[in-house]
Amino acid sequence: MNLDILDYAFMQRALLAAVLVGITAPAVGIYLVQRRQALLGDGIGHVAMTGVGLGFLLSWSPVWMATAVSVLGAVLMELIRWYGRTRGDLALAMLFYGGMAGGVMFINLAPGGSNANLTSYLFGSLSTVSEEDVTAICLLAAFVVLVTVGLRRQLFAVSQDEEFARVTGLPVRVLNLLTAVTAAVTVTVAMRVVGLLLVSALMVVPVAAAQQLSRSFAATFAISVAIGVSVAVGGTVTSYYQDVPPGATIVLLTIGAFVLLTVAAAPLARRRTRAASRAAAQEAADPAECVIPDGRPPAGKAGV
Amino acid sequence: MTADQHRDPVISLRSVTAELGSRPVLRGIDLTVRRGEVVALLGANGSGKSTAVRTVIGQVPVTGGEVELFGTPRRRFRDWARVGYVPQRTTAAGGVPATVTEVVSSGRLSRARFGVLRRADREAVRHALELVGLADRAKDSVDALSGGQHQRVLIARALASAPELLIMDEPMAGVDLASQEVLAATLREQVAAGTSVLLVLHELGPLEPLIDRAVVLRDGCVLHDGPPPRAVGQHALPGHDHVHPHAAHDAEPIRTGLLS
Structure with missing residues (x-):
């Protein structure tokens, strides 16, 4: 394989960033999916736009500014979840769109700024990843890995069942905020x-x-990080050779991986269903239980 | 039950009030569970029984009254390994696949320092699974289990820390007959070993012989506190005032006092 891709400093930075993104995004995402807040990341992304805009306006690093603002937004969302139980969804909607509007407003207020500056942040861009961006990304990624791996048991417990986690004495609110x-x-x-x-x-x-593919949380974690790294690197390399936008390429590759694995896993799931109903039939002692599994075999089709 | 009177209370609620939104759900209830006692908390939907249990574990904040666990005010209580909790859920699964062992291991966190599980902890998790008869399913995904098995996983999770007090919110909801028997047997062993139990139940069912005392709630007030109401069938309890003719006296003053 031709490795001239590594001759360019900007591509080295982009690939390093891609690997870190491929690790961190699914590592956090798994807990969001587990707590059925899959779209939280999307909301934070909207809020981060205000940070990018502010960064331009104040001539500070947009990455650090976006970090500060989105952390603030995330804390605010968590607080809304605690206190504004009744119409939390509306409050969140306001936060999301306020964040987006704030970003557009600030960037247009910035001297010489326009929505064009925002585009690379909205859809990703490899060539603009600067030296200091890479430093920031490395530090932040280290934090994310430390939390998601180091506290995996605690985060698993809280994300699986918050009410129960409270009774194990875990600091539920702190972990939610984290x-x-x-x-x-x-x-x-x-x-x-x-x-x-x-x-x-x-x-x-x-x-x-x-x-x-997986049955356990640990395996899901490992496989999703592996998929994340593969698609992030794959998308970055593709965008270098084919001159297509990296963000869109990565996302489409990820969805491709999902479709592929779903198709590949169908026979596996079918086999498991059969094994499970066999086990259930063996276990059930009273006839009332035995009758139901017997009536079920056609359900083997309902694999996924 | 005079012998019970001087045993230490493990749970004690005194004139506890609580609100959900701005709706008062508990209007000043008293509830005591003494060491080794099995108490059933009964009542219709909306009578406040789940809320009462949630004030004990701190999931619902109290607006008045006192909650104590093992003689310590709940706010200062830290010894959570002594408490096993089975929340009101029909599934042990979350949004991501997890094995039975992974879910039950969460219950051991109260005894594990910094979330590191040692050999003794793994042993305890395996033992808890044996207690509910699911040791052979340890490596299976919880998604592959039946409703009754889900409930058994949740109970194994509560037992993993070897608690002295079990709090269970409707452990029999949606559980098939075979699993109900397993659960009743598990609970019988725990009680025989000296565990205190507070159970929220919709009906007494197969657990009836275990229960020392029943507390019946209605509209956030205690309607009955004493021996389990044996006369009633499965259409049980609240609403049926004729079963507890004496109760209206206790309940009325409290309610009118708060509503006026």
């Missing part, structure tokens, strides 16, 4: 490569794809 903050940080890690509007896809779709 999840939201980590998701916010991940959004800004992924922002330069995938873009704010597509970042949520890389958090959620690899997890959905991995679920087709």
Whole structure:
């Protein structure tokens, strides 16, 4: 394989960023999917736009500014979830669209700024990943990995069943906040490569794809990170050779992986269903239980 | 039950009030579970029984009154390994696949320092699975289990920390007869070993012989506190005032006091 792709410094930076995004996005995403907040990343992405706009307006690093604002937004969302139980969805909607509008407003207020500056943040762009962006991305990614791997048992418990986690003495609110903050940080890690509007896809779709194959949380985690890294690197390389936008390429590759694995897993799921109903039939002692599995075999078709 | 009177309370609620939204759900209830006792909390939907249990574990904040666990005010209570909790759920599954062992291991976190599970912890998880008869399904995904098996997983999770107090919110809801028997047997063993139990139930069912005392709630007030109401069938309890003719006296003053 021709490796001239590595001769360019900007491509080295882009590939490093892609690998980190491929690891961090599914690593956080798995907890969001587990707590059925798959679209949280999307919301944070909208809020981060205000940070990017502010960065331009104040001539500060848009990456760090977006991190600050999206962390703030994530904390706000978590607070709304605690206190504004009744119409939380409306409050969140206002936060999302307010964030987006704020971004557009600030960037147009910035001297010489226009929506064009925003485009590379919205859809990702490899050539513009700067040296200092890479430093920021490395630091933030290290934080994300530390949290998602180091606290995996605690985060698993809280995301699986919050009410139960409280009774194990875990600091549920702190862990919820930490999840939201980590998701916010991940959004800004992924922002330069995938873009704010597509970042949520890389958090959620690899997890959905991995679920087709796995039975355990640990395996789902490992497979989704593997998928994330593969598609992020694959998309980056493709966009270099074919001159297509990296964010869109990565997301389409991820969805491709999902479809592929779903098709590949259908026979597997069917075999498992059969094994499970066999086990159930063996276990059930009273006739009332035995009759039901016997009536079921045609359900083998309902694989996925 | 005079012998019970001087045993330490493991749960004690005194004139507890609580609201959901701005709707008062508990209007000042008293509830005590003493060491080794099995207490059933009964009542119709909306009578406040689940809310009462949730104030004990701190999921629902109280607006008045006191909640104590093992003699410590709940706010200062830290010794959660002594409490096993089975929430009201019909499934043990989350949004991501997980094995039976992974789910049950969560229950051991209260005894594990920094979330690191050692050999003894894994052993305890395996033992908890044996107690509910699911040791052979340890590596299976919880998605592959039946409704009754889900409930058994949730109970194994609560037992993983070897608790002295079990709090269960409708453990028999949606559970097939075979699993109900397994659950009743598991609970019988726990009680025989000295575990105290607070159970939220819709009907007494196969657990009836285990229950020392029943507390019946209605509209957020205690309607009856004493021996389980044996006369009633499965269409049980609240609403049926004729079963507890004395109760109206206790309930009325409290309610009128708060509503006026």
